[in-house]
Amino acid sequence: MALLQISEPGQSAAPHEHRLAVGIDLGTTNSLVATVRNGVPTVLRDERGRPLLPSIVRYLPGAKVEVGYAAQAHQAEDPKNTIVSVKRFMGRGLRDVTHVENSPYDFVDAPGMVQLRTAAGVKTPVEISAEILKVLRARAEASLGGELVGAVITVPAYFDDAQRQATKDAATLAGINVLRLLNEPTAAAIAYGLENAAEGVYAVFDLGGGTFDISILKLSRGVFEVLATNGDAALGGDDFDHRVFCWALAEARLPPVQPRDMRLLYAKAREAKEALTAHDEAPITARLSTGEFVDVTLTSDVFCGITQHLVQKTLGPTRKALRDAGLAVQDIKGVVMVGGATRMPQIQRVVGDFFERDPLNNLDPDKVVALGAAMQANVLAGNKPQGEDWLLLDVIPLSLGIETMGGLVERIIPRNSTIPTARAQEFTTFKDGQTAMSFHVVQGERELVSDCRSLARFELRGIPPMAAGAGRVRVSFQVDADGLLSITAREKTTGVEASITVKPSYGLTDAEIERMLRDSVEHARDDMHARALQENRVEGERLAEAVRSALEADGALVSAPERADIEQRLAALRRTLGGDDHRAIKAASDALNRATEEFAARRMDASVRRALAGQKIANLDS
Amino acid sequence: MAEARDGSLHRRMQNYFEMFGLAPAYALEPAQLERAYHEIQARIHPDRFADAGDAERRASMQWTTRVNEAYRTLKDPALRAGYLLKLHGVDVALETNTAMPAEFLMRQLEQREALELAAAERDAGALERMRAALRIEKRELDEALAEHIDARHDYAHAADLVRKLMFLHKLDAEIDAAFETIEG
Numbered sequence: 142m143a144l145l146q147i148s149e150p151g152q153s154a155a156p157h158e159h160r161l162a163v164g165i166d167l168g169t170t171n172s173l174v175a176t177v178r179n180g181v182p183t184v185l186r187d188e189r190g191r192p193l194l195p196s197i198v199r200y201l202p203g204a205k206v207e208v209g210y211a212a213q214a215h216q217a218e219d220p221k222n223t224i225v226s227v228k229r230f231m232g233r234g235l236r237d238v239t240h241v242e243n244s245p246y247d248f249v250d251a252p253g254m255v256q257l258r259t260a261a262g263v264k265t266p267v268e269i270s271a272e273i274l275k276v277l278r279a280r281a282e283a284s285l286g287g288e289l290v291g292a293v294i295t296v297p298a299y300f301d302d303a304q305r306q307a308t309k310d311a312a313t314l315a316g317i318n319v320l321r322l323l324n325e326p327t328a329a330a331i332a333y334g335l336e337n338a339a340e341g342v343y344a345v346f347d348l349g350g351g352t353f354d355i356s357i358l359k360l361s362r363g364v365f366e367v368l369a370t371n372g373d374a375a376l377g378g379d380d381f382d383h384r385v386f387c388w389a390l391a392e393a394r395l396p397p398v399q400p401r402d403m404r405l406l407y408a409k410a411r412e413a414k415e416a417l418t419a420h421d422e423a424p425i426t427a428r429l430s431t432g433e434f435v436d437v438t439l440t441s442d443v444f445c446g447i448t449q450h451l452v453q454k455t456l457g458p459t460r461k462a463l464r465d466a467g468l469a470v471q472d473i474k475g476v477v478m479v480g481g482a483t484r485m486p487q488i489q490r491v492v493g494d495f496f497e498r499d500p501l502n503n504l505d506p507d508k509v510v511a512l513g514a515a516m517q518a519n520v521l522a523g524n525k526p527q528g529e530d531w532l533l534l535d536v537i538p539l540s541l542g543i544e545t546m547g548g549l550v551e552r553i554i555p556r557n558s559t560i561p562t563a564r565a566q567e568f569t570t571f572k573d574g575q576t577a578m579s580f581h582v583v584q585g586e587r588e589l590v591s592d593c594r595s596l597a598r599f600e601l602r603g604i605p606p607m608a609a610g611a612g613r614v615r616v617s618f619q620v621d622a623d624g625l626l627s628i629t630a631r632e633k634t635t636g637v638e639a640s641i642t643v644k645p646s647y648g649l650t651d652a653e654i655e656r657m658l659r660d661s662v663e664h665a666r667d668d669m670h671a672r673a674l675q676e677n678r679v680e681g682e683r684l685a686e687a688v689r690s691a692l693e694a695d696g697a698l699v700s701a702p703e704r705a706d707i708e709q710r711l712a713a714l715r716r717t718l719g720g721d722d723h724r725a726i727k728a729a730s731d732a733l734n735r736a737t738e739e740f741a742a743r744r745m746d747a748s749v750r751r752a753l754a755g756q757k758i759a760n761l762d763s
Numbered sequence: 764m765a766e767a768r769d770g771s772l773h774r775r776m777q778n779y780f781e782m783f784g785l786a787p788a789y790a791l792e793p794a795q796l797e798r799a800y801h802e803i804q805a806r807i808h809p810d811r812f813a814d815a816g817d818a819e820r821r822a823s824m825q826w827t828t829r830v831n832e833a834y835r836t837l838k839d840p841a842l843r844a845g846y847l848l849k850l851h852g853v854d855v856a857l858e859t860n861t862a863m864p865a866e867f868l869m870r871q872l873e874q875r876e877a878l879e880l881a882a883a884e885r886d887a888g889a890l891e892r893m894r895a896a897l898r899i900e901k902r903e904l905d906e907a908l909a910e911h912i913d914a915r916h917d918y919a920h921a922a923d924l925v926r927k928l929m930f931l932h933k934l935d936a937e938i939d940a941a942f943e944t945i946e947g
Contacts, residue, residue: 320813364801460946464939521813532805559835561809561828621824622809684816734817741822748806753784753799
């Protein structure tokens, strides 16, 4: 495939330095970490050669934690403290949890994100996910032999803002610098597209353990452009297991069972489901703690029958994605299958029937997301030579809006907008002398607030008293390249920039994250300091290098006094980098950042002009 | 926000057409617009600055945001026409000026009724036919817009056409909604 010529000087790292970056697929059932080694994307294995890490965390008394296979081995005997599929709880409240009655956990009845009472205390899904990420990070650093520059972490494309933020927070707790949150189907598209030199419009059908995504992408000349995405953030292989579990209980005429037997039967249900990929029937046999026996046989026909509604649930989002892309089935050149659950024959069949073509299965559905993420991490870390990288243009999956009178939603950013994106909306005061306004931010496609996800509430204070309607508040939404929303608000007539405090509905505040960092044993006081020093140093060195190379490449864009100012602050930063005062490094970095703001803007401007100049030459050529 | 932070941004890029090196005209070559968009994105996208300092990361996000908005506007015929008319000092004023020709409104009414009927009878075939008819109507409006904006410079008339196009867009969205109801 002819890749875009990208020849911006001074944006990549020094030529011989390979920077350690990984892609992490933080999955519902299994997680993986991959990297690009000698130009080849590779999944990193554990000390026993296993590529997958089961996404299972077990808490033991005394703050001991088991992750992966070790935790999996004890899930039946210690179900309350052994958390599986924690991804389904990310950014979700207790009321969102499906099948609570079949969950062995001790949920804390509190508003906000789900919390679980364990042998090691109350844990949030963010902390539990961080345990998985820590293991992957350690695996990567051990096998790569050095500290990571950063990681690309994948999320389901249909994850909302709260779920994305929770994932990023988990990475922060695990001490990982997030280069980017990348949508899982997009990661798969990179791996598939580059390997097969694909050009044209492709659909990526991604059915994982707990989430379903469908993305429509246009691949052309090294650009991966997502045209539309849709999905169901609570539909996956787990739901098929649940159906089999319920069927087996009914078939064996058993009353509701103990938590430990529940785990056992769930595991048996999953085994049977997997066996049906290659066989027409599968036995489910288990001896329960009550002494009762379960001995039933699941046939393909029965399995298809009891899961038919789940299979059908993938089609609605698929149709919507196609419609949003303005395309018909005939416009799709290929359907890439991703996620372990796409191995089920009934899924293969329904996708083949819908798209009127055989799905593409030439990639390992368990690994492709991690491999694509690793490739993107390699680019973002600056390891790819210029001209050999590619460009990703992704979208926001769900509309963002604000609650207005009568519980209605005023849509501010529509779904499938290419990110980063920003939009603003004005609101007026409705009472004389009103000095504060409160806002409720929601995400979703429905017109009623109650049918959308609540993201956050915030208050704008300090509006000067005016007549009703005279106070005009402009609320600006900015969605960054990670798909994360930030909000600013200002009163327009007086220009007063009032302060806002955002309270996430299902997320953690910065203070809570800080507390968790402090609480974790590894980050006792000295460690906190060491860690801050380490982080600020890496950050400061990166900044110094970036500014140096920017000056080298585009020095003509700054005046002599501006240059002197930047050089002076650069020298000041370099001096602090030699010491061990993390606050001084931070302050010097901030000062240098401020001093280079105008320069950075001019460089963007120059880049756009150069792009256009290149464009004109290209037009002459053709 | 981007503009508020950095007033110079606005000055440097007066309009979306200049941004992509295009002549300010309604008729444009979509492939050329897309190519320019990709060329610019390849240089300023946040992925190019994932490892840079805060100032550059922020500048990259703000500029990419604006380029995305510009591309969205120019790619869509109704938005592009509305934007061009604004450059020529004509406000399409969708909310206030809704005086449409009676004949056009009549047909809109008929189409809405047909849509409701098709939805009630769960007649996907009828919906498909409506969509096909809509596509033809849109193409005709597209040609008329090029004629009135680029050739005749009759912006007042063009504003009427844009309003019609917006009506058709709305109808299109309603057809989508009807499909979703039918599909459950």
